[in-house]
Amino acid sequence: xxxxxxxxxxxxxxxxxxxxxxxxxxxxxxxxxxxxxxxxxxxxxxxxxxxxxxxxxxxxxxxxxxxxxxxxxxxxxxxxxxxxxxxxxxxxxxxxxxxxxxxxxxxxxxxxx
Amino acid sequence: xxxxxxxxxxxxxxxxxxxxxxxxxxxxxxxxxxxxxxxxxxxxxxxxxxxxxxxxxxxxxxxxxxxxxxxxxxxxxxxxxxxxxxxxxxxxxxxxxxxxxxxxxxxxxxxx
Numbered sequence: 001x002x003x004x005x006x007x008x009x010x011x012x013x014x015x016x017x018x019x020x021x022x023x024x025x026x027x028x029x030x031x032x033x034x035x036x037x038x039x040x041x042x043x044x045x046x047x048x049x050x051x052x053x054x055x056x057x058x059x060x061x062x063x064x065x066x067x068x069x070x071x072x073x074x075x076x077x078x079x080x081x082x083x084x085x086x087x088x089x090x091x092x093x094x095x096x097x098x099x100x101x102x103x104x105x106x107x108x109x110x111x112x113x
Numbered sequence: 114x115x116x117x118x119x120x121x122x123x124x125x126x127x128x129x130x131x132x133x134x135x136x137x138x139x140x141x142x143x144x145x146x147x148x149x150x151x152x153x154x155x156x157x158x159x160x161x162x163x164x165x166x167x168x169x170x171x172x173x174x175x176x177x178x179x180x181x182x183x184x185x186x187x188x189x190x191x192x193x194x195x196x197x198x199x200x201x202x203x204x205x206x207x208x209x210x211x212x213x214x215x216x217x218x219x220x221x222x223x224x225x
Contacts, residue, residue, distance in 0.1 A: 004156065033212075042117060042215035043202070058212065090157070099145040099164075099206040102213065104156040 003027070004105040006091050012111045019078040021108050023091030031094045032074035033102065034058075034066065036087040043090060049074055081112045117205050119216035126193050127224055133189045134219040136203030140184035147213065148177055148188055149202040157202060160188075193223040 007022035025032065031050050035043040035058075045058030047066040055066050063085060067075040074093075078085055088109050092102040117138045126132050138146065145164045151157040161170040166181040174191045190197055200220045204213035 035215075040122070040217055042217045043204075043213075044215075045212055048212060099147075099162075099213075101147065101159045101162055103159075104149075106154070106156045 004091060004093055004103050006089075006105040006108050008108050009106065010109050010111075012113065013078075013081050014113050015082055017078075017081050017112075019081050019110065019112075021076040021078075021089055021091075021110070023074045023076070023093075023105055024072050025074075025091075025093040025103070026072065027093070027095070027103070028071065029093035029095050029103075030071075031096065031100075032068065033092040033094075034064075034074065034076045035090045035092065036060070037090060037107075038087050046076065081110075083112050086110060086112045117203060117214045117216040119201075119203060119219050121219060122217065123220040123222070125222045125224065128193060128195060130193050130223075131189070131191045132193055132221065133187050134201065134221075136186045136188070136205075136216055138184050138186075138203075138205035138214075138216075139207075140181055142207040142209050143181045143184070144206045144208050146179055146181075146186050147204045147206075148186070149204065150199045151202060151218070152199040160201075188219075190221070193221075195223045195225050197221060198223045 004025045033048040034046040049068040065077045091105040094100040094102045148160040149157040163179040168179040200218040202218045204215045
């Protein structure tokens with residue numbers, strides 16, 4: 001079974017802090033994704049990566065950056081956390097892009113005070 | 114941005130009831146439609162991937178249909194059980210976009 005893990009289930013940070021959210025997958029998937037989920041909205045894509053050191057902006061990349069130094073690990077970075085980044089963050093991976101099933105981590109609920 | 118809509122937003126049913134909900138998506142350049150089930154405190158899990166107009170998929174008491182010409186998919190649950198309580202997400206992919214566009218989900222609560 002594919003396993004996608006995220007470093008924290010819950011995080012509380014202060015405005016202006018730098019925040020790292022880590023995601024690891026164990027199935028040698030090429031593609032990895034970061035989403036945020038807010039009430040009443042669908043999962044919105046922040047960034048995705050289709051290979052090591054490659055990244056593409058999603059729909060809402062502002063205020064975020066990503067890092068993919070190893071194939072299994074995809075990090076989401078909030079350079080200076082703001083209260084409007086309080087959200088549920090979900091990481092996902094897939095073998096290939098183009099409509100393949102995505103496998104999700106359990107999510108990190110981030111609260112920025 | 115592709116607009117994927119799900120209705121209703123939430124649904125409460127009694128154990129044993131059958132229920133269904135809808136996912137609508139733009140039909141132009143359609144490639145695939147995914148259904149996911151997301152239980153509280155767990156990861157979203159894939160239920161179905163559907164690509165062909167008229168497709169019907171089934172997994173136990175859950176089934177889904179797809180109409181790509183008019184841009185909708187129905188998810189049916191027969192004889193709902195409390196363990197079916199979850200948020201059901203659909204996501205659409207088009208030929209000119211590799212990423213999935215998710216709906217906001219339908220939150221189903223099944224009361225014993």
